[in-house]
Amino acid sequence: MRVLAFLDGTLADPDAAHITVDDLGLLRGDGIFETVLVAERKPRELGPHLDRLARSASMLDLPEPDGAAWERLTRQVIDNWPGSGDFALKLVYTRGREGDPAAEPTGFALGMEIDPKVLEAREKGIAAVTLERGIEPGLAERAPWLLLGAKSLSYGINMAAVREAARRGAADVVFTAGDGSVLEGPTSTVLLARGRTLYTPPPSIGILPGTTQAAVFRGAERAGWTTKIEPLRVTDLPAADGVFLASSVRKLTRVHTLDGAVLPDSTEPHAELAEAYEQVYR
Amino acid sequence: MRVLAFLDGTLADPDAAHITVDDLGLLRGDGIFETVLVAERKPRELGPHLDRLARSASMLDLPEPDGAAWERLTRQVIDNWPGSGDFALKLVYTRGREGDPAAEPTGFALGMEIDPKVLEAREKGIAAVTLERGIEPGLAERAPWLLLGAKSLSYGINMAAVREAARRGAADVVFTAGDGSVLEGPTSTVLLARGRTLYTPPPSIGILPGTTQAAVFRGAERAGWTTKIEPLRVTDLPAADGVFLASSVRKLTRVHTLDGAVLPDSTEPHAELAEAYEQVYR
Known part of the structure; x- marks a missing residue:
């Protein structure tokens, strides 16, 4: 069970391909992430997670993340999560496509079930x-x-x-x-x-x-x-x-x-x- | 100008999305690569590049790359490269999709023009x-x-x-x-x-x-x-x-x-x- 939404607000099929092969997140590990716990449909420590995302972005010279947009994205995934249990919400923000100085960063939120081993x-x-x-x-x-x-x-x-x-x-x-x-x-x-x-x-x-x-x-x-x-x-x-x-x-x-x-x-x-x-x- | 081929032998549109958001190459930088120079339609040092790819795979506990398959892939991109000048050929091999222990690695070769600055x-x-x-x-x-x-x-x-x-x-x-x-x-x-x-x-x-x-x-x-x-x-x-x-x-x-x-x-x-x-x- 997975729910995927992109930073522009579009919900997408998590089993479909959405990333180009030249995304610098893939080619160079050039991007940042956060993993948020969603418990009882509430994201725990979302403020500190977004603060840390901004701090990581600054360290990597990525454009400053739009906190309000990431909050909306988080809410969107939670609202569309079909289960009732806790889940993990991954926020991912990459430098975007290689070779294009005007490339927009790639940003998405991915809700994922928690591994039973955890x-x-x-x-x-x-x-x-x-x-x-x-x-x-x-x-x-x-x-x-x-x-x-x-x-x-x-x-x-x-x-x-x-x-x-x-x-x-x-x-x-x-x-x-x-x-x-x-x-x-x-x-x-x-x-x-x-x-x-x-x-x-x-x-x-x-x-x-x-x-x-x-x-x-x-x-x-x-x-x-x-x-x-x-x-x-x-x-x-x-x-x-x-x-x-x-x-x-x-x-x-x-x-x-x-x-x-x-x-x-x-x-x-x-x-x-x-x-x-x-x-x-x- | 880019030419993309996947390890299974399919040519693909390099401007289309082919990678899922949960590919471990993206989520964790968990994969390896090589960059080969193709000069006069010949890949330089392909043997040493593939040897190093195999060595990197071993260090990351990735399945051993199939050297013959990567050679075919290299040939395929070169044969389909529309230009006449030298170009860079990136070979990328990731652990595949997260959460699936039986996941196949993701493997592709991407021909790319050489940056004029280089x-x-x-x-x-x-x-x-x-x-x-x-x-x-x-x-x-x-x-x-x-x-x-x-x-x-x-x-x-x-x-x-x-x-x-x-x-x-x-x-x-x-x-x-x-x-x-x-x-x-x-x-x-x-x-x-x-x-x-x-x-x-x-x-x-x-x-x-x-x-x-x-x-x-x-x-x-x-x-x-x-x-x-x-x-x-x-x-x-x-x-x-x-x-x-x-x-x-x-x-x-x-x-x-x-x-x-x-x-x-x-x-x-x-x-x-x-x-x-x-x-x-x-």
Whole structure:
């Protein structure tokens, strides 16, 4: 089940071809995206997602996205979604066709069912592995052309890392920097619980600011937790009271096993934080 | 002027839409490509290009490309190319549609006219800037999931680097590693001439093995040059007798200005090496 709408407001058949072979999103991974969770027919964190889309566009020198148009598009897909359950809404914005300096960007929103494996992971947790990302301290600020912290369509590395995790018997990845600091997952933000304090690394180290992480933090604060945005070390993870991967569609998924070693049971803090996150939308 | 053919042998209208929005080449930059120069209706270095395509496919865990099918496809586009001049032939191979484990890869060949700016650069040379790529020594071998040395569709960084060069008044980039070694261009291999010896860095440092670089080396050797594949330092570049960027479509383009400083005149070695390269195909 999929629902597709283009930025000009046209609904289209998601099984038909709509993209030319010379779209720079395809030929060069030259574009950006967001994935929004739609729950009970409402898009969660749409404002922060559109803010981040605008930030990514700026980092890639793409024309500034028209926020109101993307909001309409989001509403259009939701209104046309035939199911009643939650779904994922992907917003995609590319540089358009190659070789045409006046090319309009390609923009669409695609509603997609949520992979049952993701739903299962939300409940049961996952095994993850740490993998080096090859980012040294200060690189993101020093070299903005590396697009660290932009949500670009060039996710080949992220996908390869997840395949490497599968080879190692795990479902996901915690990327690490050369200095031993924790970065992010290929499609998620890393959160760590220690007592009733929740931690996540700062975006300045070259990672995406997490929309779901921010929502979990808001919920956790309301539930009496302390939250801290500060650098984390890989060596902090095994002793934590909880290690979590947060993203729109997976919400807060707990990591029960890291690099083959079982982590302390985080069922309780996970349940409390997952509930605190849901409370944000009630 | 463009000519498009798909891997199943069908010719198609390059201005029509042929790709679904959920193709992983588009959504995730999850695929690979090659760009082949077709000169006098012959594809140059097709064997090495197809070998590299197969190598990239292996690095991305894509199904092994059918070399004979890609050769037929190449021939088909050439046979249908309406012009008489040289053109660029892009071979693209993606993981296919998202969410379908049995999805067939998407494969096509697209003949495209050569940008007049590239032709001008072949003759007149270009200004380039050095930009940090954020690769430390040993990373490529240690972390194969970073796909260093694969020609993947996730070229967002490469395109951003070229835009950064433009902001600095230059046309192209020499990527450098954190330890001061020379890597490659965003879409080219770096060559350096010192006397009658031609140098290029080894692919093991995390760069693409260059098909055109290899051809230039063959031609140079026949013309009496010595060739060496060994690490180069950024500090080697200003004093060299020639700094060149090699790629299929630009052939051997000389860098006349680096980071704003005019380099020693390399017109003569360039002319000799360019001729030696052409001799390979006569």
